[in-house]
Amino acid sequence: PxxxxxxxxxxxxxxxxxxxxxxxxxxxxxxxxxxxxxxxxxxxxxxxRHKCGNQKSCPQDYFAFKIISGAANVVGPSMCFEDLILMSNVKNNIGRGLNIALVNGTNGELLKTDAFDMYSGDITKLQTFLQEIKHGTLVLVASYDDPATKMNDKVRAHFTELGSSVVGKLGFRDNWVFLGAKGLMSKSPFEKHIKNDKETNKYDGWPELLEMEGCAPRKMD
Incomplete structure (x- = not known):
């Protein structure tokens, strides 16, 4: 080339x-x-991260929630709704007995929180509180120490109307977490209960704490 x-x-x-x-x-x-x-x-x-630290996210027309009962008489309960802490030790708005938060079932707005001591005379106060709940309100409940010592049949009937299946057998130092609604036409799927049993109690005189998370539909029915 x-x-x-x-x-x-x-x-x-x-x-x-x-x-x-x-x-x-x-x-x-x-x-x-x-x-x-x-x-x-x-x-x-x-x-x-899902709302309230839950394992799954919720569909658009559902509210994310997590309810944790108290542990014995030492650690108080907590409630989270749509990533907002409603009741907890840190917020200093809990007490032994029954801790209850009311939420608007349409927009998720917090309406009221209160704690009722079941050892004392709070049973009358609790009865009035439950009677005044308006239709469509979501009701979140967490026990702490003892939820039932002075609970009467009228109070149990109010919780049954909110959708509870176990309040009728709730006893001394049982643990209970529950989410129901005023006007609910059926039993709520959101409820856990563990009996105070010395054979199975995790703590000395109290059962282990309960934790429940899920997605509550708007306007539960």
Whole structure:
């Protein structure tokens, strides 16, 4: 071949090699970028926090909630609704007995919180409180220490109307968490109860605490 031909061949070869190198570098960076985006997406998904720290998110027309009962007579209960703490030790609005929060069943607005000591004369106060709950109100309940020492049949009937299935057998130092509603036409699916039993109690004289989380539909019926 002539010198000119050798030069043309060398230039062509160098051009092909340069093109191959550029394409390889581009695709390597592109795949790395895709892989990085994928990893960040997966990592972000793992870090995603649901309302109230629940394990799952709730559908659009549902409210996220978590209710935790007291532990013996030492650690008080807590309630979270739509990522807002309603009652807790930190808020200093809990007490031994029954802790109750009322929430608007349409917009999720907190209406009222109160604690009722079942050792004392709070039973009359509790009865009035339950009678005045308006239709469509969500009712969140958490026990602390003892929920039932002076609970009478009228109070039990009010809770039954709110959807409770176990309030009729609630006893001394039992643990109980419950979410019901005024005007509920059936039994609430949101309720847990554990008996005070010296054979199975986790603490000396008290059963273990209860924790319940879920998604409450707007205007439960």
């Amino acid at each position: 002539t010198p000119a031909g050798v030069i043309r061949f060398t230039v062509l070869l160098l051009t092909l090699l340069s093109t191959w190198f550029i394409l390889q570098t581009y695709f390597q960076h592109s795949w790395k970028a895709i892989s990085l985006r994928s990893w960040l997406g997966e990592h972000q998904q793992k870090l995603l």
